[in-house]
Amino acid sequence: MANALIKSNAGRNVGFPFAEALMRSSPLVGLPSDRKQIGPHPFHAVGEKYIRAVVDGAGCQPVLLPSLSPPLDLGALLDELDGLVLTGAHSNIEPHHYSHEAGYEGNPLDPARDANTLSLVPLAIARGLPVLAICRGMQEVNVALGGSLHQKVHEVPGFADHRENPDDPLGVQYAPAHPVQLAAGGWLEGIAGASEAKVNSLHGQGIRELAPGLVVEATAPDGLIEAVRLDRGNPGTPDPFLLAVQWHPEWRVTENPFYLGIFQAFAAACRHRSQKRH
Ligand SMILES: N[C@@H](CCC(=O)NCCCC(=O)O)C(=O)O
Numbered sequence: 001m002a003n004a005l006i007k008s009n010a011g012r013n014v015g016f017p018f019a020e021a022l023m024r025s026s027p028l029v030g031l032p033s034d035r036k037q038i039g040p041h042p043f044h045a046v047g048e049k050y051i052r053a054v055v056d057g058a059g060c061q062p063v064l065l066p067s068l069s070p071p072l073d074l075g076a077l078l079d080e081l082d083g084l085v086l087t088g089a090h091s092n093i094e095p096h097h098y099s100h101e102a103g104y105e106g107n108p109l110d111p112a113r114d115a116n117t118l119s120l121v122p123l124a125i126a127r128g129l130p131v132l133a134i135c136r137g138m139q140e141v142n143v144a145l146g147g148s149l150h151q152k153v154h155e156v157p158g159f160a161d162h163r164e165n166p167d168d169p170l171g172v173q174y175a176p177a178h179p180v181q182l183a184a185g186g187w188l189e190g191i192a193g194a195s196e197a198k199v200n201s202l203h204g205q206g207i208r209e210l211a212p213g214l215v216v217e218a219t220a221p222d223g224l225i226e227a228v229r230l231d232r233g234n235p236g237t238p239d240p241f242l243l244a245v246q247w248h249p250e251w252r253v254t255e256n257p258f259y260l261g262i263f264q265a266f267a268a269a270c271r272h273r274s275q276k277r278h
Pocket residue numbers: 047087088089090091092134135136137202203204205206248
């Protein structure tokens with residue numbers, strides 16, 4: 001797969017060659033939308049850097065999914081897809097999905113997105129659909145499978161502040177912010193070829209109780225879980241690819257071999273599913 005990349009004259013991987021040619025036979029990857037109010041009307045939107053990473057990092061065809069309330073028959077939709085990317089978002093999952101705790105004043109919410117993504121996770125797993133979950137997406141996976149979150153990690157004794165400074169330029173906000181310790185023998189250690197990696201950090205919430213069936217793939221220096229994968233321990237029925245990370249590997253994905261490796265591992269799982277589907 002790596003040799004499928006072409007090098008720019010700067011020696012950097014520039015993603016898959018002839019992306020247009022790949023599009024015609026590429027796996028279809030769904031990206032659920034956020035629901036955003038723009039002026040007097042609600043819109044459904046997906047961040048462009050996630051869409052670009054699906055194309056340039058995974059060589060797949062992006063399909064933006066609506067977040068209507070109530071949700072569409074999402075199972076029928078998933079049957080036509082080869083993978084699912086749950087993106088990050090400034091909004092937070094409504095706390096009633098995982099706790100009796102009250103929310104907090106000014107908590108940015110997106111109930112329509114919650115309704116769609118929290119039901120998509122078990123549907124995708126039941127169908128063996130590969131899932132790559134990023135930031136809010138990782139939190140959605142954990143909540144959907146029965147785990148819980150810290151609403152404000154930086155207010156929990158012993159944890160660092162994992163938020164970005166919104167006044168910084170984007171290149172600073174998404175720059176590597178802290179190391180993560182990669183689980184020995186885990187997928188990410190294999191992708192990184194090392195036991196540690198440096199990642200960006202733009203989140204105020206984080207995993208509190210880990211959901212059953214998820215195993216830790218990476219932790220921050222303060223012990224916060226930073227990546228998980230699905231492993232229900234049934235050797236007879238191996239779990240589908242499900243990798244969830246708290247950082248943002250979509251950011252300039254072709255310039256960071258670790259981030260690119262994450263999207264390529266996801267892409268391999270999507271291609272396998274696509275071949276089985278056709
Ligand atoms: N709101 C959650 C998740 C944070 C997150 O996904 N941030 C990324 C926002 C912008 C982007 O899409 O890159 C939390 O604060 O923990």
